[in-house]
Amino acid sequence: MTMQHDGIAVPTSGGARGTRPRTHAVPRPNEGVWPGLATPPVAPAKARIAESLFRNAVRSLPVRVVFPGGERLGAGGPTSPVMRIERPSAFFHRLGANSKIGFGESYMVGDWTTTDLPGLLTPFAARLSTLVPPALQRLGRRFAEARRPTAEVNSVEGSRENIHRHYDLSNELFSLFLDNTMSYSAGWFADGSDDLVLAQERKIDGILDMAGVEAGMHVLEIGTGWGGLATRAAQRGARVTTLTISQEQKTLAEARLAEAGVADRVQVLLRDYREAQGSYDAVVSVEMIEAVGVEYWPTYFAALDRLLKPGGRVGLQSITMPHDRMMVARNDYTWIHKYVFPGGIIPSVEAIEDNLARHTGGLHVAERRSLGYDYARTLGHWRTRFLARWDEVEALGFDETFRRMWEFYLGYCEAGFRVGYLDVVQFSLQRRPSF
Structure with a gap:
């Protein structure tokens, strides 16, 4: 099958279930098509804000966050889940461009890894509503985050x-x-x-x-x-x-x-x-x-x-x-x-x-x-x-x-x-x- 990350490819064999015309680019996992995923967004100002918020949030979480070069954050002990930030720049740019999509996308491409995914995500989920200050959440919804495409309305x-x-x-x-x-x-x-x-x-x-x-x-x-x-x-x-x-x-x-x-x-x-x-x-x-x-x-x-x-x-x-x-x-x-x-x-x-x-x-x-x-x-x-x-x-x-x-x-x-x-x-x- 075609393996393409940027743009929409036509599958050559295997995995396709019958593509249909769309008004916006969407992932097609069974065809190996991941529009735009290979290239991190360029959003330096948003990336700096995202990094500051992330660092502040994880300091009190029962996890261990490890950066290249050995820097460590988090309140976790020796048995706590470990999150390894493999590519910090790409990770924070994805997070800054849209945190609700970028966090998962950065895992998909290997910007960060862990040996205990649900264990790591659990403390994040427990404090989901408080990790980002409410004022910034409202600001993000208004100016930064993507809105649901009209093409996906459930007619x-x-x-x-x-x-x-x-x-x-x-x-x-x-x-x-x-x-x-x-x-x-x-x-x-x-x-x-x-x-x-x-x-x-x-x-x-x-x-x-x-x-x-x-x-x-x-x-x-x-x-x-x-x-x-x-x-x-x-x-x-x-x-x-x-x-x-x-x-x-x-x-x-x-x-x-x-x-x-x-x-x-x-x-x-x-x-x-x-x-x-x-x-x-x-x-x-x-x-x-x-x-x-x-x-x-x-x-x-x-x-x-x-x-x-x-x-x-x-x-x-x-x-x-x-x-x-x-x-x-x-x-x-x-x-x-x-x-x-x-x-x-x-x-x-x-x-x-x-x-x-x-x-x-x-x-x-x-x-x-x-x-x-x-x-x-x-x-x-x-x-x-x-x-x-x-x-x-x-x-x-x-x-x-x-x-x-x-x-x-x-x-x-x-x-x-x-x-x-x-x-x-x-x-x-x-x-x-x-x-």
Whole structure:
């Protein structure tokens, strides 16, 4: 495949999943294309400010930062994570140009390294809101940081493109680091167990219970994944209609459903949630709302309400973040948006409750369960498996830049769940009784 860092290249072989015209340059990891990544931005004034802020921030963190020549910063002891700044100038220029993107990009290109990525990122995540003074945060949002591209708004067509950029990377890639259930969401570990398969099965049963799924029901799933939840619902005796906008996922999900012997009870539709029709005894949606976008939350919750029969329940699993942080960050364009989940936004519990109150006919949160620390453990499993099987991932056509990108993505998320900056919640949504 083509290996190009600057500009958009046309792939010559391998890895391509069908490129589409775009109005702005975006990374194409499965084609080895990383627009603009090879060359650090030139921003000397911003770099000096970034260096001053970084040095001041890490002095009190339980980490050890080592510069070329031996200079050391940080409040960490001998067993604390070590961050080695290999190319200080490039690192601070990337950080100064846009801290929310540059920090991750500098890891992707090797400007800094560490032997314990989630361990290093955890103390940063714990103090994320205080590392930079509030006044400078506001100034940065206004003048320095990139805004989310309009091309990544989650319209029907925009959602398909955003999902294509992540979930259609390669079914084989995901199969190498996920467990046998092919669940790409938080597991729910039983006390004393570290078995990821059992944790994922427990999670699936947990959300099906939240929706009250039983034999004889017709269940709608919004967001098929690779068919694990639909399989389990069918094994309970339910009939399932499941929606996906990823052709790659639809193909593999149907094969897995057939292998499990439940294909006659599950229909996989290549369809957006906004195009869904019918009336269902239960609706389930696991970690799909994060791809909806703030402007479409009313439409999403109205769809849940419209598609649910009277007396039915919704099982909703969502990553969440504190409401104040969500409000501050909802228009930001971050490293995660650029490289992993274009168009994504994580809601708060308050935002979910507010949208239920405003845009449904009485749906409310009747029960909830937090699995935040379980997600940290799940991500740890994925990262370990990904690195252990890197040779097989590389054989699929992915390059070293992708390896560092995916490792940073998994470690960055693990750190967020470790410290509670992120949570994941299972909700049972029910209609309030009318009197």
